[in-house]
Amino acid sequence: MKLVISEYLRTLKERDELDRLLPDLLLEMGYVPVARPQTGNRQYGVDIAARGKNKETKVDELLLLVVKQGDIGRSEWDSGNQSVRQSINEIFDVSSKSNLEPQDKERSIRIVVATGGDLKQTVQENWKGFVSNNQDKACIEFWGADVIATLIEKYLLDEHIFLDDDRRDLRRALALSGDSEYDRQDLHRLFMRTLDLNDNGELLDKLKTGKALLKALRIVNLSAQAFAHWTLRDDGDTRQGLFAVEQALLWSWHRIQLADEKTRNDAIAGPFGAMWWGYYRFAAQYFARIQPYCFVENSLTRFASNGVEASLITFEQxxxxxxxxxxxxxxxxxxxEEKNSFFNDAGEVINALEALLNNNGVSSSPCLDRHSQDITLALFALFGMGRLETAKEWLHKLFRNVDYAYKAKKFIPIATDSLDDLVEEGGWLGGQATDRMMEMSWTLATIAGWSVILGMDDLYEVLAENVKDAYPNVCIQIWHPEKDLYQYLYFQTAHFDSGATEAPIHLPPTAAEYRKQMNMIRESDFGKILFDSPAAKEQLIGLDLIAYRHFQTPIPPSVWYSLLNNVAI
Known part of the structure; x- marks a missing residue:
């Protein structure tokens, strides 16, 4: 386990990764962080400061951490303002004199250089000489990846919370991380045991509360992050890493909602915040890997064996x-400034999404009815970023292909998740689709609703006519959640346990009539349920949208119906 943690630490960057893990470790070691890393503020050599009693020496001390990335060689040791030596000297000159609070003046000072790498042999003699020459000023130590891994295993992953079964599950998960078909069941078992949850997302009898639960959340985060970073290797599957981080994020949020108010607030401010940023960082790494393929024609699907596989890959992305x-x-x-930064990052992702849609013809041919969720997410994102022409063009292509599929009884977006059904009865590999595969459709309701939102009244009216005349036996339907939605949303597929299906939907002949129906739903009790979202109340709306996609829950129409009347008709 120590090797696994050490390898994970070596992948972390100094800023916003290693420096976010270390405060949690210090808390478990008995220290109270008094200064956390801040971007843009001059810190005079100190990245993290904490006070407390050294559990081994029993000395009351002020711990000053200098956080660096990777190995420390000659250039990192002494070359410029950001070097290790310069940082420690700045602590001696400023931080240990004028920046000390009155309560710390009598405390022993310990300076720790913390890095996810090693101290190279080329500077070990320089390090020893420097430590010896300055021992009268402070105790100076080096914490490399192996030392930090040992401390994490001792204080964060101790025998009381990281059980032998958990260690075995994590090792097995890491070993299988390169398998694209792996279901991550070993990692999920670890998560559920640590979070006191059974297979239905319900609490077990013996519950962790307070600090014990906060510690459990840190374990889940560390396990997910270790697995995710393992997938960044050459033989890894980065999708697996993204799904693992999402699962940890969502199940932890589910567990937090079942805690008492104080623990819930402490968890959101502490370990869950680290999880949130962990997802942000890994999503950026995933995007960096997938982005180049979006701008090359059919590069995402060039190894697909048939149209079914190509469609599955494309709509997942x-x-x-x-x-x-x-x-x-x-x-x-x-x-x-921060708002603009996030908006610009979102714009980069949307650029890649637009390129993917333009460079992959199969992006207009969904093979599963549940791809309507991916369609809604993409149209929502395109709409929100002002890419209306791209949204309209893609919706028109989707309508053309889906309309043809139902008329020809081929390439139907089937309403089951069975790939056997898709091949044998969906009309994707030869013959025609069976009547059973054409009984119901969420996709048609999705196209109808979005055509109204985007002001494409002509498209809507052609669809309404064809539904009536060309494929009248298709039951168009859509799902609306009820008040118990949030008991399920963050743990499993929610629409099997919550809500009601509106079916059959009879499309009126004009877009104006359908717009009235959509507005009625927005103003109904179904629409008000969305205001009860615990994530939205914490300004974490993105969490709900991740949950809908991750667990393949239909996105409630009242979410995207909220965009009605925002487009000039």
Whole structure:
């Protein structure tokens, strides 16, 4: 386990990664952080400061951490203002004199250089000499990846919370991380045990509360992040890493909602905040990997064996890119500069999504009815970023292909998740689709609703006519959640346990009539349920949108119906 943690630490950057993990470790070691890393503020050599009693020496001390990335060689040791030696000297000159609070003046000072790498042999003698020459000023130590891994295993992953079964599950998950078909069941078992949850998302008898639950959340985060970073290797599957981080984020949020108010507030401010930023960082790494392929024609599907596989791959990536863009677009920001930064990042993702849609013809041919969720996420994201022409063009292509599919009884977006059904009865590999595969459709309701939102009344009216005349036996339907939605949304597929299906939907002949029906739903009790979202109340709207996609829950129409009347008709 120590090796796994050490390898994970070596992948972390100094800023916003390693420096976010260390305060949690210090808390478990008995220290109270008094200064956390801040971007833009001059820190005079100190990245993290904490006070407390050293559990080994029993000395009351002030711990000053200098956080660096990777190995420390000659250039990192002594070359410029950001070097290790310069940082420590700045602590001696400023931080340990004028910046000390009155209560710390009598405390022993310990300076720790913390890095996810090693101290190279080329500077070890320089380090020893420097430590010896300055021992009268402070105790100076080096914490490399192996030392930090040992401390994490001792204080964060101790025998009371990281059980032998958990260690075995994590090792097995890491070993299988390169398998694209792996269901991550070992990692999920670890998450559920640690979060006191059974297979239905219900609490077990013996519950962790207070600090014990906060510690459990840190374990889940560390396990998910270790697995995710493992997938960044050459033989890894980065999708697996993204899904693991999402699962940890969502199940942890589900567990937090079941805690008492004080623990819930402490968790959101503490370990869940680290999870949120962990998802942000890994989503950025995932996007960096997928982005180049979006701008090359059919590069995402060039190894697909048939149209079914190509469609599955493409719509999965459409949903992922859209949810990342929406996560960034809805990300809470404390300053205008931060808001612009998130908006610009969202714009980069939308550029890639547009390119993916333009460079992959199969992006207009969904093979599963549940791809309507990916379609809605993508149209929502395109709409929100002002890419209306792209949204309209893509919706027109979707209508053309889906309309043809129902008329020809081929290439039907089937309403089951069975790939056997898709091949044998969906009309994707030869013959015609069976009547069973054409009994119901969420996709048609999705196209109808979005055509009205985007002001494409002509398209809507052609669809309404064809539904009536060309494929009248298709039951058009859509799902509306009820008040118990949030008991399920963050743990599993919600529409099997909550809500009601509106079916059959009879499309009126004109878009104006359908617009009235959509507005009625917005103003109904179904629409008000969305205001009860615990994520939205914490300004974490992106979490709900990730949950809908991750667990394949239909996105409630009242979410996207909210865009009605925002387009010039």
């Amino acid at each position: 459409i949903g992922i890119l859209a949810s990342i863009a929406l996560f960034l677009g809805f990300h809470p920001a404390s300053t205008e």
